[in-house]
Amino acid sequence: MADTAQAPAAQAVATVPVVEAAGITKRFGATVALRDAKIAIDPGESHALVGRNGAGKSTLVSVLTGIQQPDTGTLSFSGKPAPAFGDTDAWRSRVACVYQRSTVIGGLTVAENLFLNRQSEGGFRPIRWKALRARAEALLAEYGVDVSPTARIADLTVEQRQFVEIARALSFGARFIILDEPTAKLDARGIERLFTKLRGLQEQGVAFLFISHHLQEVYELCTRVTVYRDARHILTAPVEGLGHDALVEAMTGESSAADPVxxxxxxxxxxxxxxxxxxxxxxxxxxxxxxxxxxxxxxxxxxxxxxxxxxxxxxxxxxxxxxxxxxxxxxxxxxxxxxxxxxxxxxxxxxxxxxxxxxxxxxxxRSVAENATLTVTDQLGPFGTVLPSRTRDFARRMIEDLDIKTPDAATPVSALSGGNQQKVVVARALAxxxxxxxxxxxxxxxxxxxxxxxxxxxxxxxxxxxxxxxxxxxxxxxxxxxxxxxxxxxxxxxxxxxxxxxxxxxxxxxxxxxxxxxxxxxxxxxxxxxxxxxxxxxxxxxxxxxxxxx
Known part of the structure; x- marks a missing residue:
């Protein structure tokens, strides 16, 4: 009887994730960018996504934001299937991403950026600038962003530009925001102000996916963390109680135990x-x-x-x-x-x-020879001249030294493979x-x-x-x-x-x-x-x- 009595209570406190992905696989040609990946984030949660380069984080973000279609798997927002691929307005109302590289336009004002392509109520109606500024001021005030609507984006700090981007995302109705390396260009005080702002938005039910290379920030801000490695989901766990060593081990796949290599x-x-x-x-x-x-x-x-x-x-x-x-x-x-x-x-x-x-x-x-000898033109002929025969001889020695696979020294460097192009760059540096x-x-x-x-x-x-x-x-x-x-x-x-x-x-x-x-x-x-x-x-x-x- 006790189990029966507790069941409704358990159901009452259950929350529907603001976003949930399961079984996501994405290939680009022969490369598997994600393999059976998953993640679930609750309303008002700050959830970290970490992993080394190539772990699959960026591909997951592109799937969560509707930029890429997964080959397999399911994606839902607040219990409902994701919008149709290409329905930009529907995706914006569910998820937004604030990238490390700012997407606001420096030459426009804050108000113009907040409502870009939405300045007037209809496509053929004139813009009512006073009303636009009032809308912007109300939006900024709602989310506690202390920036003037008339300020030019170019005159704002990095931190303020991020706040504007977050406010713009919320203006579409999205309650789930992805923050991709948001602290990369902030100093310590800016980070603390950003985190304070994010905690306030969480109290309003906004959920965040926090992507960062700085794991200490994960411990400061997030309640749960998901680890990806080699295009796979490795771990999702509460941050509290998860040791630094265990987190790094999940990211690298290597234990701290002695290794013969x-x-x-x-x-x-x-x-x-x-x-x-x-x-x-x-x-x-x-x-x-x-x-x-x-x-x-x-x-x-x-x-x-x-x-x-x-x-x-x-x-x-x-x-x-x-x-x-x-x-x-x-x-x-x-x-x-x-x-x-x-x-x-x-x-x-x-x-x-x-x-x-x-x-x-x-x-x-330019040819392999010309690229490889750019730093030694003074050795290729007298009085500042460049003799083709010396250029060919010099390049031939470097081609042999670096084992550059090319038909001959006159071949355009663009015709080489990536590895051989890089050898040409190294050859020039060592010339x-x-x-x-x-x-x-x-x-x-x-x-x-x-x-x-x-x-x-x-x-x-x-x-x-x-x-x-x-x-x-x-x-x-x-x-x-x-x-x-x-x-x-x-x-x-x-x-x-x-x-x-x-x-x-x-x-x-x-x-x-x-x-x-x-x-x-x-x-x-x-x-x-x-x-x-x-x-x-x-x-x-x-x-x-x-x-x-x-």
Missing amino acids: VAAAASRRRTVGSQPVLEVRGLTLPGVYTDLSLTVQAGEVVGLAGATASGNVQLGETVAGLHRPRAGRLAVRGRTVRLGDIPAALAAGIGFVPEDRHLQGLVPE TEPELVVAIRPTNGVDIKSKEFLLGRFRRHAEQGRAALIVSDELDDLRTCDRVVTMFHGRIAAEYPAGWTDEQLVAAMEGIAGTEHPTQPRPTDPTDPTDATETEHEHDPKGPRHGGHH
């Missing part, structure tokens, strides 16, 4: 010279990283690891001359290098493999026999054999008495390094010799282990007037524009 790596010994090839002292790039120091010895391959917004990519680009820090010093073989000057970096003996070979690394319509080669995510998008070859080539470069700095968040790129320095929120978090475990490195990159400055705020955002008076912009926060010169 790790032990073998730990026993590896390299011949490292006593003279530093690279010395970085006190570098500060406002809004990106603060007071960083780093040394790379002759004979070393050093990894510089970090998740999104850690600052590791920008630090590598700074070493290569692409950004001019506000403070600090950089030296190669004891000689100071002028900062923010690409020719000076080249002259000092720094080679560079940029992150994006298509946008920064190659001139696609000058630099003292230090800086490689940013050097194996991104290449096959396994090319990956092994490229990493081995950096090793051989270091063993010739030089050095290599591998900047990456891919664990396979970092396994061949003699030591790995991890960054988090613009500061050095920890350093590991060869033999680290996936669990150790991921924990440090996600800011939940090994942090030397756990209470330090991340670097101030120079666009935020509430921060310190940082007004000088000496770098492009969206990345370099001069990578093709290396």
Whole structure:
């Protein structure tokens, strides 16, 4: 009888998920992006979705927002089937996504952005600007967003723009919002204000799916967490009671127990010279990283690891001359290098493999020979001339050295496979026999054999008495390094010799282990007037524009 009496009560407290996906499989050609994936989020819940790169998070978001149709599986909102694919208005009324890269239009006002394409009640009616501003003011007030409707989006802080995007999503009636890396460009105070705002919206029944590389934020904000790994659902559990080690183990699939492969790596010994090839002292790039120091010895391959917004990519680009820090010093073989000057970096003996070979690394319509010799044109002929015969000979040697698969040196580089295109970029970086080669995510998008070859080539470069700095968040790129320095929120978090475990490195990159400055705020955002008076912009926060010169 007791069981019978309790059944109605149990049914009364049961909640229908604001969104529920089950059995979701999505393929792109031969690639399985999701395999039998699932997730369920309750009204008013802040639910975290975490996983390493390639785990399937982005594909799941595209399915939840109606951008992609799953091959198999079911999706429902508040117990009702998802709208028909392509019914944009219906999807907007159920789910919205605030992406890391802002989708509001900088040249328009807050009111115009809030009601873009909805400024008037009918398609042929004039816009009543006073009424539009009043609607915007009421919407902002309803959700506690302290921004003027007449303010230009371009004049707002990153944090304020996010609040506007959230308010716009809620204006369509959506009670489920996906936040994709929302804290990546915020400082510590901005994060706290964002979290306060999200908690207030939760009390109004709004549910959030929170995607972040910073696991400590998951513990601060979320009640449950779902882990994806290798396109599969691995775990959904309450955050409370779930240890950091268990969460990282679910993400990596690796236990902290001793591993014979790790032990073998730990026993590896390299011949490292006593003279530093690279010395970085006190570098500060406002809004990106603060007071960083780093040394790379002759004979070393050093990894510089970090998740999104850690600052590791920008630090590598700074070493290569692409950004001019506000403070600090950089030296190669004891000689100071002028900062923010690409020719000076080249002259000092720094080679560079940029992150994006298509946008920064190659001139696609030019030949393999021309691309591979861009940094050594002074060696290809007298008095500034370039002799075709010397270009061909020089390129032929590099093609053999890097095992570049190409019909001949005159073949357009665009005709090569991705792995061979990347070899051309590496060939150019090594053409000058630099003292230090800086490689940013050097194996991104290449096959396994090319990956092994490229990493081995950096090793051989270091063993010739030089050095290599591998900047990456891919664990396979970092396994061949003699030591790995991890960054988090613009500061050095920890350093590991060869033999680290996936669990150790991921924990440090996600800011939940090994942090030397756990209470330090991340670097101030120079666009935020509430921060310190940082007004000088000496770098492009969206990345370099001069990578093709290396």
